[in-house]
Amino acid sequence: MPDKKAMTAPLDIRGFQLFPGFLDRPAQDALVAVLRGLLRVAPLYQPVTPRGQKMSVRMSAAGRFGWVTDRRGYRYEPHHPGGMDWPPIPEEVLAIWRAVSGVTREPECCLINWYGEGARMGLHQDKDEADFSCPVVSVSLGDEGLFRMGHEERGGRTESVWLKSGDVVVMGGAARLKHHGVDRIRFGSSTLLPQGGRINLTLRVVT
Numbered sequence: 001m002p003d004k005k006a007m008t009a010p011l012d013i014r015g016f017q018l019f020p021g022f023l024d025r026p027a028q029d030a031l032v033a034v035l036r037g038l039l040r041v042a043p044l045y046q047p048v049t050p051r052g053q054k055m056s057v058r059m060s061a062a063g064r065f066g067w068v069t070d071r072r073g074y075r076y077e078p079h080h081p082g083g084m085d086w087p088p089i090p091e092e093v094l095a096i097w098r099a100v101s102g103v104t105r106e107p108e109c110c111l112i113n114w115y116g117e118g119a120r121m122g123l124h125q126d127k128d129e130a131d132f133s134c135p136v137v138s139v140s141l142g143d144e145g146l147f148r149m150g151h152e153e154r155g156g157r158t159e160s161v162w163l164k165s166g167d168v169v170v171m172g173g174a175a176r177l178k179h180h181g182v183d184r185i186r187f188g189s190s191t192l193l194p195q196g197g198r199i200n201l202t203l204r205v206v207t
């Protein structure tokens with residue numbers, strides 16, 4: 001990871017701050033190794049929306065809370081649906097937060113989304129957290145994903161950018177409640193994950 005002095009200014013897209021190539025390849029490889037261990041403890045599962053639709057991404061989490069969805073709704077839970085505690089957020093991930101978040105509070109959730117071939121995430125707002133003065137920080141690993149950014153209100157023109165492995169996005173300030181989503185991934189576009197696919201981490205202060 002670049003140190004703070006060497007860190008280049010982010011690109012600003014509608015208030016979304018994009019740090020292209022924030023993690024170099026060795027840092028990405030190290031992070032993937034850490035995540036593998038984590039997912040052995042808290043395996044990926046397929047979430048279901050409150051309306052009963054299976055999501056195309058598979059999910060897990062680390063931290064005091066994990067974001068979950070099922071027939072009972074969207075919420076943060078202190079346990080994996082399998083009953084175990086979520087593992088702690090890895091130091092490597094906390095270091096990214098500390099470098100880019102601009103806040104002193106620490107993240108309480110690291111949501112892990114795994115996108116296989118054909119997986120996507122519809123336009124949504126991240127609004128199940130109590131304190132919108134803290135940003136959501138997103139880390140992309142593996143295959144490229146087409147990230148769409150909109151407005152706080154529904155509708156209106158959107159803008160999209162291909163997020164690559166190692167890119168970090170900070171959704172804070174004016175962008176904190178803006179709609180965003182992932183239309184598609186370019187399956188097989190990265191060599192980071194031998195089995196292909198895209199991992200996205202989102203770090204959130206929950207309480």
Ligand SMILES: O=C(O)CCC(=O)C(=O)O
Pocket residue numbers: 111113121126138145147163180181182200202
């Ligand atoms: O996969 C991404 O880049 C975004 C994920 C996201 O928006 C979320 O988990 O809330």
Ligand SMILES: [Fe+2]
Pocket residue numbers: 124125126180
């Ligand atoms: Fe989101």
